[in-house]
Amino acid sequence: xxxxxxxxxxxxxxxxxxxxxxxxxxxxxxxxxxxxxxxxxxxxxxxxxxxxxxxxxxxxxxxxxxxxxxxxxxxxxxxxxxxxxxxxxxxxxxxxxxxxxxxxxxxxxxxxxxxxxxxxxxxxxxxxxxxxxxxxxxxxxxxxxxxxxxxxxxxxxxxxxxxxxxxxxxxxxxxxxxxxxxxxxxxxxxxxxxxxxxxxxxxxxxxxxxxxxxxxxxxx
Amino acid sequence: xxxxxxxxxxxxxxxxxxxxxxxxxxxxxxxxxxxxxxxxxxxxxxxxxxxxxxxxxxxxxxxxxxxxxxxxxxxxxxxxxxxxxxxxxxxxxxxxxxxxxxxxxxxxxxxxxxxxxxxxxxxxxxxxxxxxxxxxxxxxxxxxxxxxxxxxxxxxxxxxxxxxxxxxxxxxxxxxxxxxxxxxxxxxxxxxxxxxxxxxxxxxxxxxxxxxxxxxxxxxxxxxxxxxxxxxxxxxxxxxxxxxxxxxxxxxxxxxxxxxxxxxxxxxxxxxxxxxxxxxxxxxxxxxxxxxxxxxxxxxxxxxxxxxxxxxxxxxxxxxxxxxxxxxxxxxxxxxxxxxxxxxxxxxxxxxxxxxxxxxxxxxxxxxxxxxxxxxxxxxxxxxxxxxxxxxxxxxxxxxxxxxxxxxxxxxxxxxxxxxxxxxxxxxxxxxxxxxxxxxxxxxxxxxxxxxxxxxxxxxxx
Numbered sequence: 001x002x003x004x005x006x007x008x009x010x011x012x013x014x015x016x017x018x019x020x021x022x023x024x025x026x027x028x029x030x031x032x033x034x035x036x037x038x039x040x041x042x043x044x045x046x047x048x049x050x051x052x053x054x055x056x057x058x059x060x061x062x063x064x065x066x067x068x069x070x071x072x073x074x075x076x077x078x079x080x081x082x083x084x085x086x087x088x089x090x091x092x093x094x095x096x097x098x099x100x101x102x103x104x105x106x107x108x109x110x111x112x113x114x115x116x117x118x119x120x121x122x123x124x125x126x127x128x129x130x131x132x133x134x135x136x137x138x139x140x141x142x143x144x145x146x147x148x149x150x151x152x153x154x155x156x157x158x159x160x161x162x163x164x165x166x167x168x169x170x171x172x173x174x175x176x177x178x179x180x181x182x183x184x185x186x187x188x189x190x191x192x193x194x195x196x197x198x199x200x201x202x203x204x205x206x207x208x209x210x211x212x213x214x215x216x217x218x219x220x
Numbered sequence: 221x222x223x224x225x226x227x228x229x230x231x232x233x234x235x236x237x238x239x240x241x242x243x244x245x246x247x248x249x250x251x252x253x254x255x256x257x258x259x260x261x262x263x264x265x266x267x268x269x270x271x272x273x274x275x276x277x278x279x280x281x282x283x284x285x286x287x288x289x290x291x292x293x294x295x296x297x298x299x300x301x302x303x304x305x306x307x308x309x310x311x312x313x314x315x316x317x318x319x320x321x322x323x324x325x326x327x328x329x330x331x332x333x334x335x336x337x338x339x340x341x342x343x344x345x346x347x348x349x350x351x352x353x354x355x356x357x358x359x360x361x362x363x364x365x366x367x368x369x370x371x372x373x374x375x376x377x378x379x380x381x382x383x384x385x386x387x388x389x390x391x392x393x394x395x396x397x398x399x400x401x402x403x404x405x406x407x408x409x410x411x412x413x414x415x416x417x418x419x420x421x422x423x424x425x426x427x428x429x430x431x432x433x434x435x436x437x438x439x440x441x442x443x444x445x446x447x448x449x450x451x452x453x454x455x456x457x458x459x460x461x462x463x464x465x466x467x468x469x470x471x472x473x474x475x476x477x478x479x480x481x482x483x484x485x486x487x488x489x490x491x492x493x494x495x496x497x498x499x500x501x502x503x504x505x506x507x508x509x510x511x512x513x514x515x516x517x518x519x520x521x522x523x524x525x526x527x528x529x530x531x532x533x534x535x536x537x538x539x540x541x542x543x544x545x546x547x548x549x550x551x552x553x554x555x556x557x558x559x560x561x562x563x564x565x566x567x568x569x570x571x572x573x574x575x576x577x578x579x580x581x582x583x584x585x586x587x588x589x590x591x592x593x594x595x596x597x598x599x600x601x602x603x604x605x606x607x608x609x610x611x612x613x614x615x616x617x618x619x620x621x622x623x624x625x626x627x628x629x630x631x632x633x634x635x636x637x638x639x640x641x642x643x644x645x646x647x648x649x650x651x652x653x654x655x656x657x658x659x660x661x662x663x664x665x666x667x668x669x670x671x672x673x674x675x676x677x678x679x680x681x682x
Binding site: 009011012014015016018019022080081082100101102103104105106 | 467468470471472473474475476477478479481482485486491494495498501502505
């Protein structure tokens with residue numbers, strides 16, 4: 001899962017980036033509205049965390065431009081503006097969530113999970129596939145009631161594939177969910193993670209579509 | 221006890237009105253008295269003429285048929301004229317040749333009331349004052365004397381006096397009531413305003429409507445409204461400041477909390493240490509912000525704190541000495557060039573804060589290993605304090621905005637409070653100094669604080 005964080009405050013941006021990474025997300029962090037638009041145009045994101053009081057271009061302007069352009073990207077506004085009018089105008093401009101600073105990192109993570117769950121059209125917080133249960137909140141994976149030990153990146157790959165069951169995800173798409181722009185990407189990292197997942201779960205879980213990518217089939 | 225308008229009006233208007241009426245009364249009385257005198261004199265004259273005619277007529281008849289005439293006939297004729305004031309009217313009919321009274325009224329004495337042969341005379345008869353009119357016939361044979369007791373005039377005069385006085389006396393309570401009522405009516409708009417102001421919530425500073433306010437009270441209302449406007453502005457500024465401040469504190473607090481939570485959750489030692497270092501940096505930053513907020517709040521434009529003679533050169537070397545460690549740490553070359561200039565009148569502590577903020581900013585924006593130059597010079601009659609750096613500068617279109625509270629420029633990194641230049645501007649304003657931003661040479665920013673003629677002292681409330 002790859003998030004775009006738009007926050008002009010150095011310390012808060014840094015904390016959020018690290019904190020969200022701890023939660024298993026790849027986070028790109030930009031500090032002004034114009035850069036946010038450049039990043040949105042260039043990359044694929046699963047969610048955007050948007051501050052409103054930004055230099056260059058305000059958060060609301062960025063949001064409205066995105067929505068006008070037809071983007072359905074889940075957007076969580078994270079701001080110091082706490083009046084009802086601010087919240088209403090934020091949500092009416094196309095935001096899906098509105099969180100006022102200072103906030104709790106756990107709550108932010110929960111709201112991000114909820115947004116991502118809603119986007120995938122799922123009601124249940126956990127993802128079930130056959131006898132496999134993946135809990136995005138606790139980062140736990142159970143198979144037939146027994147915990148399966150996965151690394152954070154393996155978990156992230158499995159989660160992406162499960163969230164997009166029936167759809168083939170390219171290696172690049174999976175990589176994007178693992179690394180932010182600042183990270184160095186190891187060329188065959190995704191293959192390694194897939195290999196580990198097949199070994200720890202079962203080989204047929206993830207199918208390779210040669211030259212295209214990987215897929216977990218929908219349950220028939 | 222405050223003076224009462226009503227009482228004041230009552231106590232000035234009432235005596236004045238009364239005095240005026242008394243004068244008018246006196247004039248009317250005097251005039252009436254003149255009229256009365258004339259009227260009574262005319263009456264006396266007329267009576268005398270009538271009596272003389274009668275006498276001539278009777279005497280002529282008597283000559284034709286002497287002894288026929290009785291006194292009663294004349295008395296009867298005279299009765300009509302005298303009935304009312306009988307006691308006070310008297311007449312004598314003299315036959316001069318014989319020096320005898322032909323006829324007299326009971327009230328008349330037997331001797332001549334007047335020794336004159338014609339006209340009026342005031343004299344005492346039997347101890348009381350009388351006015352006597354004497355009329356003698358053309359032949360000088362017959363004479364009529366008609367007298368009237370002055371008492372009668374007195375009664376008439378008193379009568380008139382009362383007629384004049386009674387309405388005046390009756391009008392006193394009426395005037396008092398009218399003044400009382402009039403003042404109450406005139407004051408009612410003020411009372412309404414007072415009730416309106418009294419029932420206001422403390423934050424209601426709308427102007428008082430002055431539609432029904434009497435012209436006399438308008439200056440007061442205008443002054444009050446002007447005060448309300450100033451208060452409103454002050455409150456507005458205060459409210460905006462508080463709201464801005466609270467707002468600005470949220471982000472550093474959010475950062476602190478996030479970093480602390482990251483540290484709590486970190487699994488690796490290095491990760492935890494890094495997060496904790498960020499927490500410390502965040503606390504430093506919040507402290508700086510609080511400090512700047514306090515500074516800004518203390519620079520109250522309505523209270524002037526001091527007017528020292530401040531040598532800007534001295535002050536600059538002091539401030540630079542304080543800041544030098546920071547500049548050293550960043551490898552910034554700090555320089556001061558101070559000419560001998562007249563001292564500036566103002567608050568030394570505040571000017572120190574102004575200079576510190578400017579130099580702090582300059583050091584922050586100058587590249588590592590860059591330079592910051594402070595200079596104090598005379599330009600015409602003005603004294604200029606300049607701070608230059610070789611940082612990125614500020615584009616002219618942003619020059620006005622950087623003085624706004626909490627305005628942060630892109631790339632400023634959000635580490636400042638966004639208040640430094642607001643503080644600088646506020647202090648400069650208090651000293652009636654002008655701030656000019658310009659591009660540095662060859663790059664960077666130059667900030668000039670221009671103090672006007674040092675001879676012209678800083679105005680402000682002592």
